[in-house]
Amino acid sequence: MSSQTRLVPVVIAIGIVLGALAWLSPGVSSGQELDPLRPLRALRPLSEAPYTLEELDDLFLEWPTPGTDDYPTIDGRAMQLDIIEQQEISRRYRDTVNSQYWGRIIGASSDWDSAGWLEDRFDDIGLSDVRVQPFDLTPQWFPQSWTVTVTTRGGEFRLATAHPFYRSEGTTGDGLDLELVYVGLGTEADFSDRDVAGKAVLVSALLGLPDEEALERAAEKGAAAIFNARMLPGNLRYQAYPVATGVPTLSLGNDDGVALRELIERGLTPRVRVRLDVEIVRDLRTAMVWGTLPGRSDETIYVMAHRDGFFDAAGDNASGVAAMIALAQHYAAVAEAGRPRTMIFIGLDGHHNSGPGFGVGRMWLAANHETLFDKTALLINAEHPSTVQTIIRPRYLNRDDEVIWSNAYTAFHWYAGGDTRPELNRIALDAFREFGISTYLEPNPRAPAGDLSRVFQFVPGLTTTDFFHYFHSDLETVETVPWTGLQNTTRAYARIIDEVNTLDLSVLKRPPGTGLDR
Template sequence: MMNNSCSSVQRPTRPAIIAPLTLSVAFMSLLMGPIQAQDASTAWFGQATPQKLQSAEPSSGRDTLPIDSLSLQNRDMDDSDSALSGARIARTMQDIIAISQQSKAAGDPLWGRIGGTRWELMTAEYLAEKFRQFGLTDVHIERMPRNPQWWPSEWEITLLGDPSYGGGSDNVTLHTAFPAQPSPSTASAGIEAEVIYVGAGTPADMLGRDVNGKIAVYHAIFKPGAYSYTGRGLADRLIKAGAVATIAVHEIEANVQFYNRFAGSLEGPGFTISGDDGVFLEAMIAKTATVKPLRAHIKLSSGPRQGLTTQNVFGMIAGTSDEYLMMTAHTDAYFDGAYDNASGLATLVALAEYYARPGAPVPRRNLLFIGTGAHHSGTPGTPFTDTGLQSVGTAYMVDHNRELLGKTVLVLNVEHTALTAVVTGIGDIIATTTETARHLAVSNRSPFLLKHLLEAADRYGVIVPTMTNHFPGGDASNLLRADVPIVSLISAGFWYHSSGDVAENIPTQGLERTARMYAYFLDRVDTAERAEIEFGVPTD
């Protein structure tokens, strides 16, 4: 059995986007047409196993252009802006990622800055120390309970070899396998069953397919982020239809693991795999069908981890009034969590240092910087399956900091602040020279806020879609209950909740773009009247 399977594959076998990633010739042949008849004289019909592919040298036949991310063409070169430099923000981000790496080194099966663990507390303490170094006042950590965390401790998916597949067809373990919340444990002996492929799991795909007593395998795509995941809820439907377990093959040309709460079920174990594992499994389902249907062995030990405590961390720069501008960023993360949310935390730190710099103008309003806890969880008292939008830290603020929120004129949610855009679908994951677009939201649709936010985005080249429903997705959405205007800029991102969410995928210039955009925007909000922020019209 795999113990701490997360350690098996931390990053794509080939660098995530620094150089093109080629999975295999087999992957391309699968894309090009139907599988041809195979001579079963070699192991697994002559198909290279995932382990063999992952140990081979990549060869894409493409050249990497000598070009970096797009530079800032409209940057403010004042020395006082050094806190907002991309390189400086990236160093802070690396400090935060290093805390996740300590969790991995400690052997945590579910590793990262998981809400309610000591690693998340270390992250909050890191922020508090930074706030003190910058001279912020009222720096403190406020702790609170969270609901239980679903916690997998051991798991495995093994494809069972058979002599009919060719001599030497030994069992193959899928190392990108990761269980999906809230999957329950299997019996101690695990589950051995025939594998059945159901395509994308649509009603048309399910015609003539009987999943009862079988391990159902389906193909799932992020288009373009986790919230447009084609496999959302499918595992639960398949298990309720009789499948004993499910495996989602994520269509991604990288050998990474995913913490995917959309691929799980309370009724039975659901898993995700990716990269070479997915290519091999789908090929073997097809090739074994005319000989002896493929069987697999699945095992999982999981359950709720009780008694966890999370925290919010505060630091303030005093203004000249009793009103507040609040900036929030959540402290927890799965795996390295570079985009989600070390990038946001590092940007929050940069903004705190920028506004606390020697000689900085005294703001009109108190600037309150908050690292919020346990974003990826439910509220205390809810079951470990409840993750919804109930981030513990912000929910706690609504319930316990009403007076503070009543004096707050704006919340800026600093989350997922830069991610390199990629091109996929040709056997590679190829970096572009710019960042992904992020959903822009102004919760109260204030013309004043929208005007200056778009002005700031244009000034620094921050990419946003041309349409919005103004719902502030992410950690700050709880604060809608406090009737406070919220501004956010966020996307789930290509590497959402995966071991591929690493620092190499975060563009330094993108971090600087977003930080400067936020500072430019906040400067204009701080001088505006509250009525203008809440209900006003654009001013010239």
């Protein structure tokens, strides 16, 4: 047999394999590094925003508003630099400690780096009584590493976006090797006549749909592992909130989820291999960072922002910390005699370590509210003060495979002391209008999710916040935080502080006999 003849079966076999790879990874040539369950997008790498900060600088709409010329030292572009410095804390942790589970993680070295950075910023601004208040933590969930691969007739491929839900169970030994089944949105109807016991279950999740308790349902029906694919264009890593399914539970980007579903649709009988190493780490600590600007009286105004977050955590909540710093800088430039009330700034530990023993800083504030807030006229919680307005699948644009960016920031949830404080509501609404802040038409009846939600019953509280498409994802970078929104929201906060300082404390206290629910 000639050498040419002997090569024919090999060439045919290679052709079959390349054909399978071409189907699994549409649009990718055989000369590229293949990652078939994460379609390669040369211009849109997984870990980058679709635009650079430089490109966006002049694109975001800068409205001429009545307050345009007020508070000029509160500069949105300068505030973005504080966000970038906090991102760098996260990235150092990624590069030196854990390349998969990273961010400014409560109890981790990045948490203490963040606290030290903020302490230095407070010192540089000239705040007094700058201090770090430590807290002991309950045992904390820390995934050490994980791998998720899918095996089919075309080969074995990595799931690039697989990311464990917070407090997910890990695996033991060599991990799991499971048949994969797809159950749509995971309603009871989707599970009808489906045997998922001992299998890996794939569920699709769409932002805006009611919670179908699909993950819990899968666990109750005996699933050995659960994958939740977020139906958001692209392929984002996402850190989801805690689960109590009792089995390894991981989120997936949309492209990975669709690819898995299509494997099943084509009858290729995919199997998923999961290894997730989790440690419960004891004897960790976190901290709140304090700084003070004395005023003419011992009445107080607080500004607080949580320091922690997943991945770069630019919007949630480096942006809030940047807003707090900008307010501290602005009022530090005012003579003490010009500050009617003492101002206290708090860098909270945060709340992303959800579950038992989380949010220790805000719980301490709540437990000590009588001492802390007896003479408090206002507490501003700076949380997600600017988020880019994005659109999913706009009609007739034919760009269904990507998140579309606008030149504006989103409208906010908002809370301004509840309906028993009409003066604070009026001041807030006037400031929002003056500085071009879009809000929901009605305020939240209670403080929205976030750190004010634990103390709003005890203090005249104010917050604006939003949770949108890049929330808790690896694309929540500084680019998703418009400098215009940072600037306008923070200037509105300053206006609210100044107007509140014209009111007597009695105006802001709840009427006697008022319940604490609103």
